[in-house]
Amino acid sequence: MIRVAVYDKDPRIAALLLEVLRRDRESEPLGAASSIDDVRRALSVHPGSVGVFGPSVGSDELAVASELSRTSPGSSFVQVVDELDAETIRASMRHGIRDVVAIPDVEREFAPAVHRAHEMATAVAASSARPERNAHGRVVTVFSTKGGTGRSTVATNLAALQAKAGTSTLLLDASRRFGDCASLLRLRPDHTLSDLVGVTSLDDTIMQAVATPHESGLTLFAAPNDPLEGSALSADLLSSVIKRLRELYQLIVIDTNSSLDDFTNAALGSADLALMVTSLDLPAIKDAKLCLSMLDRVGVASERVRVVLNRANSDVGFPSAEVAKAIGHPVAHGLPSDVAVPRAINDGVPVVWHSPKSKIAKALSKLGEDTRHDLALAPLKVEKRALFLRPARAKATI
Ligand SMILES: Nc1ncnc2c1ncn2[C@@H]1O[C@H](COP(=O)(O)OP(=O)(O)OP(=O)(O)O)[C@@H](O)[C@H]1O
Ligand SMILES: [Mg+2]
Incomplete structure (x- = not known):
């Protein structure tokens, strides 16, 4: 009661x-x-x-x-x-x-x-209230130079996996407009990042007010609901929010949009680990190469960058074995193209739950494990069965 x-x-x-x-x-x-x-x-x-x-x-x-x-x-x-x-x-x-x-x-x-x-x-x-509350949270920023490469899929699944494993996790949708994380998780946030514009002190009250909980245990800081409100969001505000979130959560996963503007640079500049999602087509490979050379300039050292090749089994375009050579950086993760991804998106459930036996769920779980290792977090503890319990179907929000 x-x-x-x-x-x-x-x-x-x-x-x-x-x-x-x-x-x-x-x-x-x-x-x-x-x-x-x-x-x-x-x-x-x-x-x-x-x-x-x-x-x-x-x-x-x-x-x-x-x-x-x-x-x-x-x-x-x-x-x-x-x-x-x-x-x-x-x-x-x-x-x-x-x-x-x-x-x-x-x-x-x-x-x-x-x-x-x-x-x-x-x-x-x-x-x-978890014991790690005052730990120095780690930041993983998921980015790419092109739209539609799979950033939001990687970011939401990564955050859901870590939260389900007991790590206090915040997913930050760092898009000034048209962020997708809320709809990928079938959430309808009342409050978003734009509510922080003009706030003088990012105290616990305001940080809690913007937080939207998800049944996996992750907390979402959603992108503005109204695209027009996004223009008031500054890169400085984003940096301050990330800094504050580090004090409140063990892990902050940031989804970005595809423009490498000051906002995305702020998300990259704060990253302990940057996941660059790319695909196998030639323009994407060319952009990835240019982007890697730029990252150094925004303060992300190459050792902190992991290349994620999405739809790595695609048989059109650039052969995947050539990618590492072409971009001059190893490919850390390959994610297969899988029809389970759009199905999960349409149901608003992370694919690691929606289709736990699919190849993409297994590849994303491996990415989750490797990310924990890269961030020196303890290995995932939950049993697979518990991790992949399919949640009750949430009500439609779109
Ligand atoms: N491995 C995959 N297999 C099949 N479809 C995929 C895969 N990864 C992503 N997709 C599809 O590609 C589309 C874009 O994915 P997603 O929204 O994750 O990318 P994004 O980079 O965040 O895009 P945006 O530029 O819109 O933010 C989605 O419709 C999704 O279903
Ligand atoms: Mg996206």
Whole structure:
């Protein structure tokens, strides 16, 4: 049961919200709080509860949400407002409030918002409460010079494998626009990287608010939902976010887009290991060679680069044995072309779960093992059977 404390200065609104919660089978209303201190007390006595703030609660009082998110991990907050607008949502999020519902939608959306807030806070608290929390997290950046080479496939599967193995893992979709990680994992994030624009301090509250948990155990920092918002994201902000994430997670896997702009360079510059995904066609090989020579200049030494040849069994184009010679760098991983990949993408499930016996799943698992070795992380501990349990089919999000 989810314990919920409701606070609004107007007793009729508090009564309405409590009434909706009483009809909800998963909620256990703790009652109407008469002051913000009452909320503070209720959530301290019942850690992991949900605090609900009604429309009359002022922004100074909302600050209690950020305080309690810090001092009482697992607590979460929902705000009910007269009218929804982008500025209200953004302001709420900065206070660490998970969900905002407008009064006219209370009957339909309030209880689900309480469930979501509770679920997310619990998952994020669990992932950040692991003992390695303050370890110096490692960063793996997956990149390529061309679109469609398989970066997002590699990044999502790599992150899901590591998370499932018990490593606290964050997948960062470092695309200013049209990032795919959320849809590859069938997630629909309420908050994304663009919510960090203009934030002065990347404290735990704001970092948790942007985090979207996935059933594998990984946490996603999604690319902006609105492509127009992406232009406000700066490379400096990305570098600061990565630096902060290193303090919170053991492993940060970064998916990039194909333009080698300042944003991608920031993701590469932070990398302990860079996975360059390429294919067997001549233009891709030529670009890969140019790119390898450029990496040195953004501070990624060649020993930290691993070339991943995707669709390595393709019988058209450049023979794979020639690739290493042509680019002047060894090929660390070959991934076969496999129809299981588009099938898994269409179902929104990482292919290592979706089709565990496929050649591509085996090759990606090997890539996962080698990456752990390269980063000096302990070998994967989970049994194959547990690792590849197919998750319950999530509901469609597109
Ligand atoms: N090994 C593979 N076998 C079969 N299909 C693949 C393989 N790898 C990737 N694909 C297909 O190629 C397409 C692009 O893959 P993915 O989205 O991972 O690439 P990307 O480099 O992230 O692309 P984008 O430029 O859109 O970000 C997808 O439709 C996917 O199904
Ligand atoms: Mg992609």
